[in-house]
Amino acid sequence: MANIERDEVSGTDTTGHEWDGIKELNTPLPNWWLWTFYATILFSIVYWILYPAWPTLSDYTKGVLGYSSRVNLTEDLEARDKARESWTKQFAALPIADIAKDRKLLEFAMAGGKVIFADNCAPCHGSQGSGAPGYPVLADDDWNWGGSLEEIETTIRFGIRSTHDDTRVSEMPVFSDDYLSPTQIAAVADHVLSLSGSGSASAAGAEVYAEECAACHGENGEGGRDFGAPRLTDGIWLYGGTKEALVAQIGNPKHGVMPHWEDRLSDVERKQAAIYVHSLGGGE
């Protein structure tokens, strides 16, 4: 049993335990530590009362402050919407062209559009709309589906070959598979290159072009926006401008997909994004 002794050297009692002749001093805890400890206990009791804390069998204690991160968020968002009302109301009511004409609204569109673009559009189209192979440059004046504010807004809303019912869709046929011979494809690739000043035009290539390509891309390669058919005269290429790249694209075309943003971005946000994209350099 406990056999508490007073240690002569330190003047402190022992705990009374003994292990193989070794005894332990019962040094009291430092006061600063002890009071901090009591303070944390007190804090937790106050916390239990103020905030959601204890589970009960089918529910939990809600705390007298009624704290809820979800309610806080709702209030934050309501406050945001209210603060933005001065311009979002006009954004919703006005057609996009009128918004871009209003100096003050344009500033809101550009500031918000920049942020929206950086998160949602830049991964494919590059920051500043610099594009990448397969993802059109948005800073030039080559538009497959139209570069006016309204057209850009429509493209953002519905996407291209997206899962939206109203998506923009076009499909370039597969011309290999015995439809055109490799010689014909090479000739027409050369002809297409010649439209922008490189490659060598040939009668054979021109003939195939007139028969197979002109219906969408235009007789002189001016493009057809109704079908999203790229202009072929400007030396700007979505999938590369070498002869090999053209032969590959004619033989077995790639079809890029742009998601639709109707669900992810609000009407106002899409207008902001469209105005921002329009301003990148090529807006019509």
Next chain:
Amino acid sequence: MQETLEKNLVLLSIVTLITVAIGGLVQLVPLYTMETTIEKVDGMRPYSPLELAGRNIYVREGCYVCHSQMIRPFRDEVERYGHYSLAAESMYDHPFQWSSKRTGPDLARVGGKYSNDWHVAHMIDPRAVVPESIMPGYPWMADRPLGAEKIAGDMKTLQFIGVPYTDEQIENAQADLKAQANPEMGDADAMVARYPKAVIGDFDGNPSMITEMDALVAYLQMLGTLVDTTSYKTSPDGR
């Protein structure tokens, strides 16, 4: 009593177990009985076999080390990533992939945000599409056939621990996996009937083979797309 406990190993173990068990029960039991733990929402379903295989790759490669799947209820997060994550949305996740660190962006609602082509290009070489990215590339996934022979076993295990896979789903695991990655290889309609909202298609642009890339992209493209969050309303007190 202190001395009796200290000197009796078996008794000490038993009393320790009882003490820890009380703490555990108080914390855990209410989570099973509380009605608000997991919201009632429409649209949640277990992962399709292909998505599950993609999820296994996601776990294998440790994507959770850099990407969270947890949109917290704060204004900045909600504005960037969309509606905050609901508990119901990860109720079939074993283990869940909430993660706690974001070196890259949150992925809880990445489904449908980018095209399949983009995901493939990005996995092969992230800097090809996002020059400032520091993500490592995973180019081998495009070449490696998806070893998913045992996916039905995975589903059975999940069923055992409470994920509501039907026996019909487990029986058709291989067929559904193929049908989702290549509609010509199976009955895609039956697959979608078993897994509503599943995205069908050749995800990696290589119809000749079902690769790890197919599975991973299928998984990424469904993240956060099942529940219609616009229909979810918090109760007035926010719980």
